[in-house]
Amino acid sequence: MLHKIISRTLPYFPPKLIWQFSKSYIAGETSQDAINASKALNRENIMVTLDILGEFIKTMSQAAKNRYAYLTLIRTIEAAGINANYSLKPTMFGLLIDKKICFEYIRELTAEAASHGNFIRIDMENSPCVDDSIDIFRRLKREFPQNIGLVLQAYLKRTLNDLESMLDLRRDDAALNFRLVKGIYVEPADIAYKDYHEINDHFLKDLEFMLKNKIDAAIATHDTPLIQGALHLIDKYQVPKEHYEFQMLYGVTPKKRRELVKNGHRMRVYVPFGEQWFGYSTRRLKENPAMVKHIIKALFYK
Numbered sequence: 001m002l003h004k005i006i007s008r009t010l011p012y013f014p015p016k017l018i019w020q021f022s023k024s025y026i027a028g029e030t031s032q033d034a035i036n037a038s039k040a041l042n043r044e045n046i047m048v049t050l051d052i053l054g055e056f057i058k059t060m061s062q063a064a065k066n067r068y069a070y071l072t073l074i075r076t077i078e079a080a081g082i083n084a085n086y087s088l089k090p091t092m093f094g095l096l097i098d099k100k101i102c103f104e105y106i107r108e109l110t111a112e113a114a115s116h117g118n119f120i121r122i123d124m125e126n127s128p129c130v131d132d133s134i135d136i137f138r139r140l141k142r143e144f145p146q147n148i149g150l151v152l153q154a155y156l157k158r159t160l161n162d163l164e165s166m167l168d169l170r171r172d173d174a175a176l177n178f179r180l181v182k183g184i185y186v187e188p189a190d191i192a193y194k195d196y197h198e199i200n201d202h203f204l205k206d207l208e209f210m211l212k213n214k215i216d217a218a219i220a221t222h223d224t225p226l227i228q229g230a231l232h233l234i235d236k237y238q239v240p241k242e243h244y245e246f247q248m249l250y251g252v253t254p255k256k257r258r259e260l261v262k263n264g265h266r267m268r269v270y271v272p273f274g275e276q277w278f279g280y281s282t283r284r285l286k287e288n289p290a291m292v293k294h295i296i297k298a299l300f301y302k
């Protein structure tokens with residue numbers, strides 16, 4: 001109950017306090033911070049996916065700024081020779097304001113990544129964005145078969161159907177590539193599973209469908225039963241190393257990721273950075289109410 005109240009009031013917490021919590025989950029505010037974090041991860045034999053923070057923007061001039069920031073990031077990272085690809089959120093480019101321009105911006109960024117032989121992952125946002133994000137992915141997959149991927153959320157009841165409906169995009173020379181996650185947004189019960197076990201069951205069903213159908217899988221979870229379930233499926237379908245990778249969030253469960261790397265699995269860490277860290281941080285806090293306790297402590301026991 002207390003957690004619920006705190007979660008609702010989070011947006012009104014002093015940013016300084018939220019930053020105390022956030023700094024372990026965010027590489028920093030600048031691309032140099034992201035480069036430093038990426039280099040450290042690369043040294044541990046861990047790949048990264050870079051994400052500039054900012055979402056659900058209100059004006060298309062913000063979308064244009066975000067387009068420029070990503071273009072600059074891609075050029076900087078490629079010049080620095082970092083083992084990274086890129087994740088982006090369509091609402092950051094105006095998905096909910098002007099779909100046509102949003103598509104053009106994401107297309108331009110995909111073309112830029114493709115020109116370096118690299119890859120863009122379209123993050124999945126809340127349910128009103130799913131159809132349009134799939135549509136953007138479908139169109140780009142035809143034009144840049146090797147360079148674009150999408151995220152699918154196991155908590156959504158529609159996900160297995162979405163997987164089936166995209167099989168037509170498979171090509172011999174370019175597998176489909178999806179990151180599978182539980183899903184982080186608060187969704188209504190008629191469209192999303194709510195129970196931990198139900199979500200985990202569907203995560204493994206979706207993953208099994210992917211591996212059976214030779215879809216490249218980015219298995220994005222820190223949940224030990226899911227990691228074990230995924231390892232079992234990888235073994236069952238004898239999936240070659242280059243067709244799957246594990247993914248974890250920056251600052252979360254570093255011991256688990258090291259263990260997987262030690263056992264020879266590919267690992268990629270999602271590295272968010274940028275000035276717009278407040279929305280990302282409060283969502284993480286809402287998702288993991290245990291962390292709210294630390295905020296309460298910080299508030300009352302200075």
Ligand code: FDA
Pocket residue numbers: 122123124125151153181182183184185220221222223224226247248249252253269270284287288
């Ligand atoms: P679960 O939430 O059950 O966590 C399992 C364990 O991991 C916890 O018990 C705890 O030990 C640890 N843990 C998890 N989160 C933690 C945290 N914040 N702080 C400390 N410990 C934590 N979602 C989405 O809707 N769209 C997207 O595009 C993405 N993209 C994405 C990329 C990557 C690389 C990852 C890893 C995750 C996402 N997500 C996402 C988020 C995802 O949907 C989900 O909310 C989180 O990964 C947490 O779910 P777990 O599977 O880790 O299980």
